[in-house]
Amino acid sequence: MAYAVEMVNIVKRYSETGVLANNKVSLSLPKGKILALAGENGAGKSTLMKILYGLELPDEGSIAVNGEGVKIDSPLVANKLGIGMVHQHLMLIDQFSVSENVTLGQEVTKGLRLSHRQRDAEVTALIERHNFPLKAEERVGELTLGQKQQVEILKMLYRNVELLILDEPTALLAEQEVDALFATLRELVVKGVSIILITHKLREIKVISDYLTIMRGGEVVGSYKTAEIDEEEISRLMVGRTLAFKTDKSSYQGEREEVLRLEGITLNAKGAKRPLLNNVSFSAFRGEVLGFAGVGGNGLGELESLLGGFVKPSEGHVFYNGEDITGYSPRQLRHSGLAYVPSNRLTRGSASQASLAHNLIATKVAQFTKGGLLQRRKITAYSNKVLADYAIKGGSDAAVGSLSGGNIQKLILAREIEHLHDYIILSQPTWGLDVESSLSVYNKMLDLKRRGVALLLISSNLDEVLALSDRVAVFYGGEIVALLEGEALKGATKETLGAYMLGLKGGGVSGT
Amino acid sequence: MERKIDLPLILVIILLALLAVVISVFLLSGDPLRTLHYFFLGPLKGRYYIGNFLNSMGVLIFGALGFSIAMQGGSFNLGGEGQIYGGAFVATIATFGLARLGVVAPPLALLAGALFSGLIAALSGFLKLRWGTNELITTFLISYALILVVNYLVGGPFLDPTTNLIATRKIAPQFQLAKILEPSNLSTGLIYALLAVVVVSFYLNRSRSGFELKMMGYNPQFALYSGIRVGWYTLWPMFLSGAFYGLAGGISIFGTYHATVKEFSSGMGWNALAVALIARYRPWAIVPAALFFAYLEAGSRNAMLHSDVTFEIISIVQAVIFFFITSALLKKRGGRHG
Ligand SMILES: Nc1ncnc2c1ncn2[C@@H]1O[C@H](COP(=O)(O)OP(=O)(O)OP(=O)(O)O)[C@@H](O)[C@H]1O
Ligand SMILES: [Mg+2]
Numbered sequence: 054m055a056y057a058v059e060m061v062n063i064v065k066r067y068s069e070t071g072v073l074a075n076n077k078v079s080l081s082l083p084k085g086k087i088l089a090l091a092g093e094n095g096a097g098k099s100t101l102m103k104i105l106y107g108l109e110l111p112d113e114g115s116i117a118v119n120g121e122g123v124k125i126d127s128p129l130v131a132n133k134l135g136i137g138m139v140h141q142h143l144m145l146i147d148q149f150s151v152s153e154n155v156t157l158g159q160e161v162t163k164g165l166r167l168s169h170r171q172r173d174a175e176v177t178a179l180i181e182r183h184n185f186p187l188k189a190e191e192r193v194g195e196l197t198l199g200q201k202q203q204v205e206i207l208k209m210l211y212r213n214v215e216l217l218i219l220d221e222p223t224a225l226l227a228e229q230e231v232d233a234l235f236a237t238l239r240e241l242v243v244k245g246v247s248i249i250l251i252t253h254k255l256r257e258i259k260v261i262s263d264y265l266t267i268m269r270g271g272e273v274v275g276s277y278k279t280a281e282i283d284e285e286e287i288s289r290l291m292v293g294r295t296l297a298f299k300t301d302k303s304s305y306q307g308e309r310e311e312v313l314r315l316e317g318i319t320l321n322a323k324g325a326k327r328p329l330l331n332n333v334s335f336s337a338f339r340g341e342v343l344g345f346a347g348v349g350g351n352g353l354g355e356l357e358s359l360l361g362g363f364v365k366p367s368e369g370h371v372f373y374n375g376e377d378i379t380g381y382s383p384r385q386l387r388h389s390g391l392a393y394v395p396s397n398r399l400t401r402g403s404a405s406q407a408s409l410a411h412n413l414i415a416t417k418v419a420q421f422t423k424g425g426l427l428q429r430r431k432i433t434a435y436s437n438k439v440l441a442d443y444a445i446k447g448g449s450d451a452a453v454g455s456l457s458g459g460n461i462q463k464l465i466l467a468r469e470i471e472h473l474h475d476y477i478i479l480s481q482p483t484w485g486l487d488v489e490s491s492l493s494v495y496n497k498m499l500d501l502k503r504r505g506v507a508l509l510l511i512s513s514n515l516d517e518v519l520a521l522s523d524r525v526a527v528f529y530g531g532e533i534v535a536l537l538e539g540e541a542l543k544g545a546t547k548e549t550l551g552a553y554m555l556g557l558k559g560g561g562v563s564g565t
Numbered sequence: 566m567e568r569k570i571d572l573p574l575i576l577v578i579i580l581l582a583l584l585a586v587v588i589s590v591f592l593l594s595g596d597p598l599r600t601l602h603y604f605f606l607g608p609l610k611g612r613y614y615i616g617n618f619l620n621s622m623g624v625l626i627f628g629a630l631g632f633s634i635a636m637q638g639g640s641f642n643l644g645g646e647g648q649i650y651g652g653a654f655v656a657t658i659a660t661f662g663l664a665r666l667g668v669v670a671p672p673l674a675l676l677a678g679a680l681f682s683g684l685i686a687a688l689s690g691f692l693k694l695r696w697g698t699n700e701l702i703t704t705f706l707i708s709y710a711l712i713l714v715v716n717y718l719v720g721g722p723f724l725d726p727t728t729n730l731i732a733t734r735k736i737a738p739q740f741q742l743a744k745i746l747e748p749s750n751l752s753t754g755l756i757y758a759l760l761a762v763v764v765v766s767f768y769l770n771r772s773r774s775g776f777e778l779k780m781m782g783y784n785p786q787f788a789l790y791s792g793i794r795v796g797w798y799t800l801w802p803m804f805l806s807g808a809f810y811g812l813a814g815g816i817s818i819f820g821t822y823h824a825t826v827k828e829f830s831s832g833m834g835w836n837a838l839a840v841a842l843i844a845r846y847r848p849w850a851i852v853p854a855a856l857f858f859a860y861l862e863a864g865s866r867n868a869m870l871h872s873d874v875t876f877e878i879i880s881i882v883q884a885v886i887f888f889f890i891t892s893a894l895l896k897k898r899g900g901r902h903g
Contacts, residue, residue: 361790363789363790382789383789383790383791383792384789384792384793384794386792387791387792388792393790395790400784400786400787401786401787401790402787402790403784403787404780404783404784404787404788405783405784406783406784407779407780407783411776411780415780415787415788415791415793416791416792418773418776418777418793419773422773425772425773425774426771426772426773427771427772427773427776429771
């Protein structure tokens with residue numbers, strides 16, 4: 054068999070933290086096939102792929118591409134070998150257009166001048182070939198996450214990659230967007246491209262991959278043909294035991310009391326024909342999970358920003374326990390009880406150069422201050438405790454940037470849950486979490502619910518939304534097109550939600 | 566958390582800078598060995614030279630603290646040139662009015678200079694906050710305007726006609742800092758500079774305000790999200806930055822010049838910036854960085870006095886240092902991915 058890539062006995066220890074991230078890891082991928090790489094948070098998946106892409110150097114081991122031994126010591130070398138990588142955290146320049154991002158570093162020149170027209174035309178052709186809902190001239194900052202993902206992939210297609218590495222590309226996508234992505238991947242495979250895909254989702258492993266390699270604690274647990282192994286077995290291999298999860302939806306015993314209410318919220322955008330949010334009203338109650346579903350670009354991103362205080366509504370009001378908090382800044386909201394897990398953990402949710410301890414106390418530094426000075430011992434003690442309670446792999450003094458993606462997410466969750474007063478906004482709370490950590494988040498959420506907290510869950514993962522929510526608001530075109538609860542929600546499937554999300558059903562529901 | 570010091574990188578930069586000196590001396594001098602001798606050993610020959618060389622360190626430290634504290638808070642202050650000069654001038658004229666106050670007068674006069682430059686820098690912070698103007702540009706432009714204004718004042722209304730320098734009157738002896746290594750210029754200013762390093766480092770690492778300032782520097786979106794007063798921390802690092810530049814100016818007057826001489830501080834702001842870059846904005850690292858830079862500067866001056874090279878040699882060395890440091894830092898930054 055001809056192999057696109059073979060990695061043999063790769064060893065990598067991070068000198069900064071002393072963590073042995075890869076311990077004699079081997080992996081191989083036949084040409085034109087898709088390999089899924091799975092395993093718990095911090096297992097060493099991203100590290101292995103960074104080594105293949107030349108972003109990290111291995112301490113030991115060898116790599117062969119197309120059967121030839123190679124030394125990949127920079128992404129440039131990787132690019133020359135036809136290797137491309139889409140990172141766990143997107144790396145686009147928001148101020149640039151789609152075509153500028155796609156051609157960055159490979160600019161089309163005409164004589165000495167950059168040729169914009171040719172560039173746009175080339176990128177447009179590429180977009181059309183793959184049926185992406187994108188325009189070459191659009192500014193990337195205005196795109197939805199799903200579209201940004203597509204731009205990252207376009208970048209790779211433009212470079213004619215033969216081996217494409219995707220690090221958790223689906224984590225933030227709605228199911229429809231995942232399907233679109235997979236369709237693209239299949240097309241690429243037909244053209245002979247080989248693909249390595251990191252994912253935590255069992256369904257995706259089954260649906261898209263030919264081969265599966267599972268890692269745990271820096272080592273390979275095993276490599277399999279996907280067709281020969283079932284989901285349960287995969288899950289067992291990933292965590293080392295079987296997991297059970299059952300939700301108990303009606304466990305809060307107290308009064309049904311309103312915590313947060315939005316009334317006729319409209320958000321107009323400069324230059325846009327439609328408002329981003331149009332007359333949105335709903336209430337969140339104590340001891341209840343209010344779920345939100347919607348495809349990217351239909352208002353959920355704006356709703357999240359609005360609830361977090363990052364944008365102010367053009368019309369309408371927000372009430373918290375009866376008090377009008379419309380237009381409060383994040384600082385004011387924090388004082389009045391906001392706990393918020395943002396969907397963007399690196400740009401909004403953390404300071405990657407700062408330590409874990411400092412990230413944990415940033416939202417409530419006053420509690421760790423005496424006479425204007427930080428109480429360092431108290432901070433360390435608090436941080437050590439939280440890290441242990443939430444099973445976060447990392448020391449209090451380590452920089453957040455040195456954590457694995459899933460562990461950063463756990464850190465943010467921990468901080469916000471500890472900060473929580475009586476409501477919490479959870480946007481993509483299980484982004485990049487392995488199966489076990491996701492379950493522990495779900496259990497934590499149910500626990501909070503029992504304690505009478507109002508939870509607002511914004512998620513692209515419909516299974517999660519359906520399993521946890523007491524009511525579900527579906528967004529389409531900036532409006533709530535359906536509000537499912539009670540029997541209607543019990544009978545609802547992902548397909549039902551999907552139909553609303555695509556605007557095929559419903560319209561004009563005003564919330565309770 | 567303090568970022569770790571990258572020793573090998575700094576060593577490479579130092580070696581390259583020294584290499585640049587040697588090469589340019591061989592290119593520019595008719596008697597390279599003699600020139601090199603003066604360059605490298607001149608600054609260390611006797612009390613006078615050692616004292617002068619150490620003295621220039623003090624000002625570099627204050628200035629580098631100024632640039633660094635803005636950087637730590639996520640703001641750029643490229644106005645060092647004007648803020649040093651302006652702070653020096655304000656401190657000078659403050660001495661004329663404050664002389665009667667006795668022992669508190671010198672610190673008050675220095676503070677007046679610091680306050681003035683701090684407010685000038687904070688003005689750029691305000692413009693950024695209010696209209697989103699880029700502080701990189703406004704600090705630079707305001708600084709140049711300020712230099713012209715001070716030039717006018719020093720050469721006109723405040724000119725001391727009794728000397729043939731273009732300068733203000735001398736400050737009274739009560740304001741002059743005590744000398745350490747006479748006959749050199751070295752004064753207690755260097756000690757104050759070292760104290761300032763301790764204070765700034767303590768502020769950044771131990772105080773709540775320093776914590777919030779650094780969070781703003783790490784990630785302003787995160788600071789906003791966390792409930793930190795981002796408006797205030799757009800102004801405050803700039804104010805502190807300007808204040809330290811102002812102190813750099815005031816200390817030069819009180820310790821060395823004893824009067825604001827026209828354009829006496831020309832280049833100091835940029836040199837301080839280079840020192841801050843070498844130190845990568847960490848207060849403690851500023852001390853060795855300033856020592857190194859002051860040594861190169863003193864070496865060039867010596868070589869120029871005792872041999873045939875011109876003062877350009879220091880410019881060449883500076884350019885080389887700037888080039889290597891910035892490219893090394895940029896490379897570092899590009900190499901890390903999430
Ligand atoms: N730049 C770094 N410096 C130091 N340690 C690091 C660095 N990057 C990762 N690590 C450590 O190496 C280990 C493996 O991390 P890696 O990012 O490869 O995990 P992962 O399998 O991708 O996890 P996840 O599913 O959470 O993204 C972790 O313990 C992590 O803390
Ligand atoms: Mg990862």
